[in-house]
Amino acid sequence: MKCVKVPLRQLNDTRIKLMEEGLMNMEYRIKAEDEFGYIPVNDNVEGYEIVCMHLEPMKKVPHSFSELLEDELTAEEIENLRTSFDTIGDIVILEIPDDLVDKKQIIGDAALKFTKRKAIYMKKSAIKGTIRIRDLEFLAGEDDSVTIHKEHGARLKLDVREVYFSPRLATERKRVMESVSDGEKILDMFCGIGPFPILIARSKNVDITAVDINEAAIKYLNENIKLNKLKGNITTYCGDVREVSESFNFKFDRIIMNLPGLAYTFLDVAVNLIEDNGIINYYEFSDSYEQGIKRLESACKQVGKQVEITNCRKVKSTSPGEWHVAIDGKVSKL
Numbered sequence: 184m185k186c187v188k189v190p191l192r193q194l195n196d197t198r199i200k201l202m203e204e205g206l207m208n209m210e211y212r213i214k215a216e217d218e219f220g221y222i223p224v225n226d227n228v229e230g231y232e233i234v235c236m237h238l239e240p241m242k243k244v245p246h247s248f249s250e251l252l253e254d255e256l257t258a259e260e261i262e263n264l265r266t267s268f269d270t271i272g273d274i275v276i277l278e279i280p281d282d283l284v285d286k287k288q289i290i291g292d293a294a295l296k297f298t299k300r301k302a303i304y305m306k307k308s309a310i311k312g313t314i315r316i317r318d319l320e321f322l323a324g325e326d327d328s329v330t331i332h333k334e335h336g337a338r339l340k341l342d343v344r345e346v347y348f349s350p351r352l353a354t355e356r357k358r359v360m361e362s363v364s365d366g367e368k369i370l371d372m373f374c375g376i377g378p379f380p381i382l383i384a385r386s387k388n389v390d391i392t393a394v395d396i397n398e399a400a401i402k403y404l405n406e407n408i409k410l411n412k413l414k415g416n417i418t419t420y421c422g423d424v425r426e427v428s429e430s431f432n433f434k435f436d437r438i439i440m441n442l443p444g445l446a447y448t449f450l451d452v453a454v455n456l457i458e459d460n461g462i463i464n465y466y467e468f469s470d471s472y473e474q475g476i477k478r479l480e481s482a483c484k485q486v487g488k489q490v491e492i493t494n495c496r497k498v499k500s501t502s503p504g505e506w507h508v509a510i511d512g513k514v515s516k517l
């Protein structure tokens with residue numbers, strides 16, 4: 184191995200100079216012996232004494248997911264896998280395409296090494312059913328599906344096998360939270376483990392009614408209420424919001440409807456429960472905003488109300504050409 188030989192007292196300055204000039208060979212270790220230092224270099228360097236020495240190679244620590252898998256998968260396959268990572272607390276959920284399923288264990292082990300999280304799971308189905316959960320297969324680490332996820336300062340405890348939760352909605356939840364004013368009475372019709380209510384009640388003095396049909400979701404929301412320091416108040420109900428809301432003898436300044444596949448079927452409930460000039464945060468899967476706006480307008484019209492659309496945005500892509508869209512509407516009497 185070619186080395187620059189310098190007296191030990193010049194070792195550090197020379198090392199820095201060679202590194203800055205890109206002349207040092209970073210794959211080998213510097214050696215100090217008999218009052219001299221030996222710095223590995225790629226080529227002869229003018230102005231220095233060059234000698235040949237045996238130097239130890241650096242231990243190669245893989246720095247990235249790509250390096251861990253570069254012998255197994257193509258660069259494109261690795262990139263696709265990487266963008267599929269959902270990190271929820273200390274759990275990582277991966278989407279492994281069908282043609283790579285026979286390499287799931289290698290991929291799971293690499294993900295565990297790279298992310299240093301507690302557990303790696305793989306998606307085994309789409310999100311399905313009334314309670315919107317998916318099947319997961321344990322791949323690596325410790326098979327414990329309960330975790331605490333941190334989002335904008337909130338602590339959200341959940342079991343990834345039992346409840347719906349998507350970290351990809353964090354920006355949307357923050358946006359809604361920031362649009363809330365102190366004093367609002369809010370209904371979250373499909374609250375899950377309560378990311379909207381917890382985030383909002385942490386920073387706003389509000390009164391939130393949170394409903395979900397999934398018992399496990401409400402169990403975790405009740406824990407999350409205790410885990411977080413809240414300025415506002417949250418009351419939880421477990422059941423179908425259509426039935427549960429029959430007992431509400433008050434109206435709401437804001438209604439959050441994040442059940443994007445089916446929220447439109449509950450618009451009749453929402454438009455009846457919304458206060459005059461209240462806001463509906465409505466969500467659906469669509470390739471445009473028009474369909475959602477028409478649905479809001481039609482639901483309002485049927486009860487003698489109107490809606491002014493105050494904001495529309497794409498929350499996330501769900502499939503090519505389709506989006507999880509958010510539409511905010513201010514509802515008032517005609």
Ligand SMILES: C[S@@+](CC[C@H](N)C(=O)[O-])C[C@H]1O[C@@H](n2cnc3c(N)ncnc32)[C@H](O)[C@@H]1O
Nearest residue numbers: 313314347373374375395396397422423424441
């Ligand atoms: C897409 S998840 C959204 C959860 C939460 N808002 C979030 O952002 O993480 C929809 C939730 O609606 C609940 N759900 C489905 N149908 C319902 C109904 N009829 N009444 C109340 N909750 C319902 C599911 O259990 C699920 O937790």
